Amino acid sequence: MSRRSFPAPDPADAASVFAALGDETRLAIVTRLCTDGPQSIVRLTERAHVSRQAITKHLHALAHAGLVRSKRDGRERIWQMQPRRLGDARRYLDQISAQWDAAIDRLRALVEDG
Amino acid sequence: MSRRSFPAPDPADAASVFAALGDETRLAIVTRLCTDGPQSIVRLTERAHVSRQAITKHLHALAHAGLVRSKRDGRERIWQMQPRRLGDARRYLDQISAQWDAAIDRLRALVEDG
């Protein structure tokens, strides 16, 4: 990915990332992975209020959206953030915010002119 | 860092906003409201591939998340963006991105120190 001029994010991709973040348990997982770094399923489960299998399913959902990835390490599986998609989501929000601001400005100009 | 004046967004609120944006149809509605400005249900339905009632339900979902609001105007109901929550979501993403970057830096420092 070139650093200049990011392409407009695909709405379908953006929606899938937002959907992945749109669950409190998953958002908590993401937050923990961001603050505490890569870690195993049991460790992620310890402070959660659902079962290990539920956490596993959520991790797979996050992986499907491209937000996390994992690698096997001995008898553990270590999960970590994959921040690229997070950046996509941020850029998408920035984009529609900018569009909204522009629309507001147009509206304001219209009102003030006439 | 940036914008310390904003309180840290409530994870539950953030999750509900992300969930609202996590559907392609709703994301399209938001985009259209941002680019084309406030408009009625029929107008929003015209270029959509689902029924008017489906659009109505999505609008209510967005309203529940605080992303849009509406007012009655004659026999129409006009819907428009309410960009505050959008800002909350952006800030939340910025926050966890920053946390991730910090974690990466800590990890790197640890590795380099030995």
Next chain:
DNA sequence: GTCATGAGCAACCTCCAGGTTGCTTGTTGG
């Protein structure tokens, strides 16, 4: 070797998001 531990797999349950159709209510333009 064997046992405890971390993870994977599968079946199952429940609930609600997302969609539809059909009808009613209200407003407005002619």
Next chain:
DNA sequence: CCAACAAGCAACCTGGAGGTTGCTCATGAC
């Protein structure tokens, strides 16, 4: 006044998200 149009309401259907339990498999510790 009334016909057409925008929206609201209600009932209904379906798939899949989110959760659980129970079992098996693999690996590391001792």
